Amino acid sequence: MLQKKKRYGTIAFCLLAVVSILACAYPAVHPAATVPFDTGTLSWMITASGLVLLMTPGLSFFYGGMVNPKSIISTMLQSFIALGVISVLWFVVGFSLAFGDSIYGLIGNPFTFFMFDGVGTAPHPRIGSTVPFILFAAFQLKFAIITPALITGSFAERVRFWAYVLFMCLFAVFIYAPLAHWTWHPDGFLFKWGVLDFAGGTVVHISAGCAALAGSMFLGRRQVHRDGEGHTPVNIPYVLLGTGMLWFGWFGFNAGSALAVNTVAVDAFVNTNLASASAMLAWILWDAAFGKRPTALGACVGAVVGLVAITPAAGYVGYGQSIFIGFIAAVISNVAVGRKNRSELDDTLDVFPCHGIGGMVGMLCTGIFAVNGGLITGSTTLFTHHLLALAIVSVFTFGGSYLLYMLTNWLIPMRVGEEQERIGLDVSQHEESIFGS
Secondary structure, eight states: OHHHHHHHHHHHHHHHHHHHHHHHHSOOOOOOOSSOOOHHHHHHHHHHHHHHHHHHHHHHHHHHTTSOTTSHHHHHHHHHTHHHHHHHHIIIIIHHHHHSSEETTTEEOTTTSGGGTTOSSSOOSSSSTTSOHHHHHHHHHHHHHHHHHHHGGGSTTSBOHHHHHHHHHHHIIIIIHHHHHHHHSTTSHHHHHTOOOSSSIIIIIIHHHHHHHHHHHHHOOOHHHHTTOOOOOSOHHHHHHHHHHHHHHHHHHHHGGGOSSSHHHHHHHHHHHHHHHHHHHHHHHHHHHTTOOOOHHHHHHHHHHHHHHHTTTTTTSOHHHHHHHHHHHHHHHHHHHHHHHTSSOOOTTOHIIIIIHHHHHHHHHHHHHOTTTOGGGTOOHHHHHHHHHHHHHHHHHHHHHHHHHHHHHHHSOOBOOHHHHHHOHHHHHHSOOTTOO
């Protein structure tokens, strides 16, 4: 086992060394801006990018507080390590695959912006033209980082670290980048259909949710799950802290997606808060209606579901609709969590019923309530395209992710051994523990 770990580490180190040398020597051109930008927009977009980055450490606390104490460090690291892995991958080829010259509306040319060639402070005429192109790339990077991190909650407490790192890279290249291209590139086929995804309900949350469902099915149940043992969160204050960081960072996630300081950003900001507040209340009140006590965990999960559901709609709907979206998403996800708990599916931290289904509800509600072209305006085109897009994205992400799990498992076995699972991933994967040495 030690020799295998050495081999994985050596391969990864050599790859990083090659990338570092190539990045230094590659003759990339970074066009400079020739006209000044609006300083307010620049300030806001730099701030928004930082806010979105903060969401990933927030997610690590949110997830880390919900697992058993023997896997808390492992769970938190699985989110945190994405900051490093995806940042380098995005620089090399990820951004180009997502936003490079379109190949039949399906994927970007990997050489268009390879090693950020052609990406500088000058704006791109068609993509994020209100800000320096490099700032647009940096902002979009934060979305690419958090998406695979979201998936980790589904297979918490049973995945090998190096296998997860490999899967994360494969997912970013073969699932996330195509989805971003379809939805946000002007030549992407979903973009041309008129499909609306303001800040990532489809690209981030539905994709992460469906990949999580595939992962929990592929890796199978934990031993404690097979034994029928209850799941007790290790640290509710961590969950509260993580939720607060997510809620705060989500203002950059949604309002920043306006890519300008304007009224759309203001509407997205307000809608984000209203939906999360509504969902938090709806979750604990739904529980109360069935005789359950209000819990901090329920309030936190509900708030996050509201944030997920409003993400695709944030800049397209009114304030009242945002409250309804948060409310209905919380109820549906709450019911879905209950159904999952009565099944044999071991989605450890309920990623699919919360992020996957929450994103689906938000996407459909966008097709209903969008002020321009939504179903309530009398037009069926947008809603029909959203239904079709939902089916395509769900099948592509679930099926593609399942194949990537199979490929990863063939290269590096993904599931830890029974003894490693028993002693916990903190010790077995990282030789660290919250209990000390």
